[in-house]
Amino acid sequence: MATGAPSASPAVATGAAGVADCPSAATLETLVELPKGWTFGSVQCVKDWAGADPQGPTAGDGVYLFHFVAGTGWKYYDQGSGYDCKDLGLSEPAPFCIS
Numbered sequence: 001m002a003t004g005a006p007s008a009s010p011a012v013a014t015g016a017a018g019v020a021d022c023p024s025a026a027t028l029e030t031l032v033e034l035p036k037g038w039t040f041g042s043v044q045c046v047k048d049w050a051g052a053d054p055q056g057p058t059a060g061d062g063v064y065l066f067h068f069v070a071g072t073g074w075k076y077y078d079q080g081s082g083y084d085c086k087d088l089g090l091s092e093p094a095p096f097c098i099s
Contacts (some may be wrong), residue, residue: 020048020068023075028066030053038060040064044095049088050074063096 022045029040038056045051048068054060065077082098090097 023074046094
């Protein structure tokens with residue numbers, strides 16, 4: 001989770017071996033423009049990927065996907081209902097992957 005004082009560009013601490021710490025929902029909300037009344041309810045991370053579940057006044061089935069890039073931090077990647085872990089370079093299962 002990010003530490004320190006808030007800034008215009010959210011900083012995210014890195015853990016062991018330069019792997020990013022899992023960001024908070026509030027941190028990821030600053031990287032995208034969510035529809036009015038929406039927030040991220042939970043964030044689940046695997047390696048340098050973070051999936052955030054949007055919560056709002058209507059039901060949805062998608063996830064916002066973010067990728068950590070060394071030197072620049074967390075960046076918005078895509079929004080969808082599921083991803084192929086192999087396409088993301090993941091060899092382990094992730095909650096935002098469908099295969």
